[in-house]
Structure formats: C-alpha cells, structure tokens
Amino acid sequence: MQVFYATQFVLPLPAGHRFPMAKYQLLRDRLADELPAVQLRQALPATDGELALAHSPEYIQAISDGTVDPVILREIGFPWSPAMAERARRSVGATIAACRAAFNEGVAGNIAGGTHHASADRGGGFCVFNDAAVASRLMQAEQLRRGRRLRVAVIDLDVHQGNGTARIFRGDDSVFTLSLHGQKNFPFRKEASDLDVDLPDGCGDDEYLHALEGALGELERRFDPGLVIYLAGADPHEGDRLGRLKLTWDGLEARDRRVFEWAWERGLPLAFAMAGGYGKRMEDTVQAQVNTFGVAAQYWQRWQNRRR
Template sequence: MAPMQVYYATQFVLPLPPGHRFPMGKYQLLRDRLAAEVPDVQLMQALPASDGELALAHTLAYIQGIADGTVDPVILREIGFPWSPAMAERARRSVGATIAACRVAFAEGLAANIAGGTHHAMADRGGGFCVFNDAAVATRLMQAEHGRRGRSLRVAIVDLDVHQGNGTARIFRDDPTVFTLSMHGQKNFPFRKESGDLDVDLPDGCGDDEYLEALDTALGDLERRFDPGLVIYLAGADPHEGDRLGRLKLTWDGLEARDRRVFDWAAQRGLPLAFAMAGGYGHRMEDTVQAQVNTFRVAAGYWRHWQNRRR
C-alpha cells in the first residue's frame, strides 16, 4: 500500500518579530516527527492555490492585495502577521495543501494538511492568523470539479478548533450544499460569532466527558440534517488543557477520543475525509506538536482500514 498522503509548506517561514505569539516553528517540528515516527505517512510538498481557485471563496481585490502587499493595514492587523512575499506564498500553499488532500481523499479515503484550518478568513479579509480560508476554497473547488463531471457534491466541515470558524460560517451562510459544524469555547475568540449550521458553545474549563458527549450529540445532529459526500475536519490541538489560548481542559486521552469519534464517524459511512491541523498554542510548543502527532497516529490507523476495505 502507498502511504497516507500528507501535504506541507514548511519551507515558507514567516519572518515574525521577536516575541510574536504565533508558534510558527510547530509546523517544521511536526513534519520532522511525522517523518521519524509515523511510517504510514508520505510527506508531499503542497503546490500553491491559483488566483482562480482562491476566487471561489475570496474577492479578487483581497487576493490581489495579499499578492502584492497592498492589502489594507487594518486587515493585516486583524490577521496578526506582517506582510511579506513569504507570508503571501505560504498562505497560497496552505490552501493548496488542503486542496490536494481533498483530491487524494476521494481516491484513498483519507489525506491531510499539516497546517491549514484557517477558518477565520472571510471572503474579503483575513483575521486571527488566517489569510485565506483553505477549507472554503477546497470545498468550492471540489464541488466545481464534481460539477464538471455532471455530479453534485455536498460537504460537511467539522471544525473542532477551540475558536469558532466564523469565516467559514460567513462564507457558507446561505449555501445548502455545505454544512458547517463548529464546537468551540463560548467565551473565546472571536468574540462576535457568526451563525453556522450547527454551533456548539462550550464553557470555560470543559473537560473530556462533557466535550465528548457534546461531540456525540453534534455528529448525530449532523447526520440527521445532512448527507455529505466529503468531510473536511479541522483537528485543532487547542482544546488541550495545556493550551495558553484554549481555556478548555481536554486531556491527551480526550483529544485522542475526539479524533477517533470523527474518523470513525466518517469511516463507518464510507466518507472520504481530509483533515487540517488548525490551531494550537501550547505553553510548551512540544505539547501542541505532540497533540498533532497523536492525531496523525489515529488517522494512520483509519487510513489502513480504508485501504483494507478497498482490497
């Protein structure tokens, strides 16, 4: 069996000022640990998303502003990154990685982006360390590619980052072909939430049992209300109790159980699934990377299950 395809853009590193709170180094650490510890993974360099692909979810003026650095400084402050050519290229590659993972998922059941999950980006602006919305662009592109073959595609975006996917909810607000599920901290960023198809607000300090019960209920609700042909899963590490921005209290076991529920839900229904890492801001960067490595170990087991089913 060929390994599970995992896409990266770690060669593009944002030149952030000293003391910046975004843990840019986590992506290279994750890539290195996957290469060393998860044998069923094949790391692939992501290609950049084109202007046309980005325009499926973003305005042309915003795309151009990010490309050439003329984007409104107010928007840059909302994003939280200084503009640079590397910032613009990395943003395109992060979207390209989720696009590639979605395409591979249809053929192999499961594929991943070691970054992505940039769910705060809206059509005309970014925010919260998110430049372009990778899940939104990939969703629209997969639908377009299916449409060219005379087929429709319904997509479920299961967002388990600790912060609400406000950009994704806004982009798909009036689109019945996309279901947005977000489970997030009620009092956490963004402080002005957007209404998605299913929003689950969690209290500060929420632990394993309460979280997993809420997730079981949410997945059941999703199944009753929507019949997807693709799942995009945002597997944020930031619900972990060691995250400095998360405010929830999931243990390592709780995060693993969360991942198993999502992968199992998709596998039982034969649904292709592409996943992205989304947020993670541990007091120790190594804890964030450990949470992400654990997600990939769980995913590798389900990937093997998919391959065995196809034999």
Template sequence: MQVFYATQFVLPLPPGHRFPMAKYQLLRDRLADELPSVRLGQALPATDGELALVHTPAYIQSIADGTLDPRAMREIGFPWSEAMAERARRSVGATISACRASLREGVSANIAGGTHHSYADKGGGFCVFNDAAVASRLMQAEWARSHARPLRVAIVDLDVHQGNGTARIFRGDPSVFTLSMHGQKNFPFRKEESDLDVDLPDGCGDEEYLHALDLALDELDRRFDPGLVIYLAGADPHEGDRLGRLKLTWDGLEARDRRVFDWAWQRRVPLAFAMAGGYGTRIEDTVQVQVNTFRVAARYHERWQNRSR
C-alpha cells in the same frame, strides 16, 4: 497516507510574536521519523482562479502585492512579506491536494491549514485565505465534471475558536454544512451563525466535551449527507494551551479524533483534515496532540486501503 506541507515557507515574525511558527516543521519531522505510512508531499500554491472561488479579486491582489490596508493586516496578525503571501497560497493548496487524495484514498491531511477566520474579503486571527472554503468549492466544481449528483461537503471544525469566516462564507448554502464546536467566551467575540454551533464553557473537560461531540455528530447525521468531510483538528482544546481555556487531556483529544474519523468511516465518507490552531505553553505539547491525530488517521487510512483490496 498522503500528507501535504509548506514548511519551507517560514514567516519572518518579530521577536516575541505569539504565533508558534516552528510547530509545523516539528510536526513534519515527527511524522517522518515515527509514521512510516505517511507519504509527505510538498504543497502547490493555490492559483488566483482557485482562490477566487471564495475570495474577492481585490483581496487576493492586495495580499499578493502587499497593498492591504495596515488595519486589515493587523487584524490578520502577521506582518506582510512575500513569504507570508506565498505560504498562504500553499496552505490552501495543501488542503486542496489533501481533499483530492482523500476522495481517492479515504483519508489525507494538510500539516497546516484550518484558516477558518478568513472571510471572502478579509482575514483575521492568523488566517489569510480560507483553505477549507476554497477546497470545498473547488472539489464541488471538479466533482461536477464527472458526476450528476452534486458533492456535498461537511466542515467539522473542532478548533477551540469558532470558524466565523467559514460560517459566513457558506451561510445559506445547502451544499456545505458547517459545524463549529468552540469555547463560548473565546475568540472571536462576535460570532457568526454556523449550520450547527456548539458553545462550550470555560474549563470544559473530556466527559462534557465528548458528550457534546456525540450529540453534534448525531445532529449532523440527521440533517446532512456529505460526500466529503473536511475536519479541522485543532490542538487548542488541550488543557496546556495558552489560548484554549478548555481542559481536554491527551486521552480526551484522541477520543475526539477517533469519534470524527469513525463517524466518516462508518458512512464511507472520505475525510481530509487540517491542523488548525494550537498554542501550547510548551510547543512540544501542541505537536504531540497533532502527532496523535495523525496516528489515529493512519489507522483509518489503512481501513480504507484494506476495503479497496
């Protein structure tokens, strides 16, 4: 299974910053040690042209040269640096590569990504560029070169925070279906309208969450027929997350992943996934949630390979 990374770009964050930058290298190391079927590949940066499929030229340039208004930088939550700008491009590039690989092999992943709070002209909530949105647009453009039927993309966002930027970017677009399942009272406090929003109460546990997910996937099935799924497999619904406010266990999160991968597999729809948020009180817990997602993914990738033999 091909997995793409940009862990060599580490943001120079100030002491005490709450973003867990170390989780990406920890995850990469765990995958290299424990999942021999994973093929790790370095992400290429997204180009200006690729980013411009979603983002405004002025915003792209302001991130590149560090001229973004300080208030807008504070909304993103990172100080500007060349490493920040390069990592943002590489994070998008990793999801682009994962989508291309999934269309060939069935399942692929980005170790980072899931930057769903980014709008066309601004970032927010530790999100600079919207990787799922850019990848969706680029895959649609590449697909159109050799297929008569347009590529329809379902973005299944199970980060605990609503994918507000993604919802706004694709508002009114029948070729992309946005599903966001998130904490009702959690960030962002002013939410956008996705094609399907599932609001969850604080303290939601495994049974309630999985029932809601089953209903959401059934609704997606009734309303949309995708040729590609982009899955944001956030670790932040875990009960040990500092920002999540939900109470999913290890088993509950693994069951969540199996449901999403199985939904795509049953319909033979390729799936690319990104890790999105995770802010565990113990960073090891966040990484463990993500490793578990990769274990599930590897089993479904194997099914795809067996099917093609």
C-alpha cells in the same frame, strides 16, 4: 497516507510574536521519523482562480502584492511579506490536494491549514485565506464536471469558532458548517454556523465528548455529505495557553477517533487540517498533532484494506 506541507515558507515574524511558527517543521520532522505510513508531499500554491471561489479578487490581489489595508493586516496578526503571501496560497493548496487524495484513498491531511477566521474579503486571527472554503468549492466544481453534485461537511473542532467559514457559506445549503468551540473565546463576535456548539470554560473530556456525539448526530439528521473536511485543532488541550478548555491527551485522541470513525462508518472521504494550537509548551501542541496523524493513519489503513 498522503500528507501535504509548506514548511519551507517561514514567516519573518518579529521577536516575541505569539504565533508558534516553528511547530510546523517540528511536526513534519516527527511524522517523518515516527509514522512510516505517512507520505510527505510538498503542496502546490492555490491559483488566483481557485482562491476566487471563496475570496474577492481585490483581496487576493492585495495579499499577492502587499497592498493590504493595515487594519486587515492587524486583524490577521502577521506582517505582510512575500513568504506570508506564498505560504497562505500553499496552505490552501495543501488542503485542496488532501481532498483530492481523500477521494482516492479515504483519508489525507494537511500539516497546516484550518484557517477558518478568513472570510471572503479579509483575514483575521492568523488566517489569510480560508483553505476549507476554497477546497470545498473546488471539490464541488471538480465533482460537478463528473456529473456529481457534492455536499461537504466542515467539522471544525478548533477551540475558536469558525466565523470566516460560517460567513462564506451562509445561505449555502450544499456545505454544512459545524463548529464546536469555547463560548467565551475568540472571536468574540461570532457568525452563525449551520450548527454551533458553545462550550464553557474548563470543559473536560466527558462533557466535550458528549457534546461532540450530539453534534454529529444532529449533522447526520440534517445533512448528507459526500466529503468531510475536519479541522483538528490542538487547542482544546488543557495545556493550551489560548484554549481555556481542559481536554486531556486521552480526550483529544477520543475526539479525533470519533470523527474518523463517524466518516469511516458512512464511507465518507475525509481530509483534515491542523488548525490552531498554542501550547504553553510547543512540544505539547506538536504531540497533540502527531497523535491526530496517528489516528488518521489507522483509518487510512482501514480504507486500503477495504479496497483490496
């Protein structure tokens, strides 16, 4: 299973910064040690033209040369640096590459990505560029060159609403945005996805999985995708310091398995990204993500068996 990374670009964050930058390298190391089915590949950077499929040229240029409005930088939550700009491009490039690999092999992943708070002309919430939005539009363009009109379902199960993705695709009936998130969590001013499912603080496994089942049923009734992009946030876990939900390890694994099974049953290629995770113990966030890759590898193997 092809998995794309940009862990060599580490943001120079100030001491005490709450973003767990080290989790990406820890995840990559765990995957290399524990999942022999995973083939780790370095992501290429998204080009200006690719980024412009979802972002304004002015914003792309400002991120590239460091002339970002300080207000927007504060909303993003990272200081500007060349590494920040390059990592943002590579994170998008990783989801692009995962989508292309998924068309060939059924399932592929991005160690980072899921930067769903970025909209066309600004970032926010630790998100610079919106990888799912850029990848969706690029896959549509590439498939159109082959004479196929592609519809994309973005299944966003990060605990925070995918406001940037919703805003970018507002009024676009070729992309379906589904967000299952904490009702009282960030962002406090939400955008309208095609389907939003608000969850109460303290929501546990049974309530969450029931809501997910209903959401997938509604997605299927309203939309017929040819590609799924799955944001597999670790932050619904009960050990997350920002999540406010109470999913157990078993609940998170059941969530992942249900999404992969849903795509598998319909023969839909699926690319996934890690999105958020802010465990009180970083090891818990990494474990949740390792578990997601473990489930993904099982479904990747199913695809390979189907192709033989």
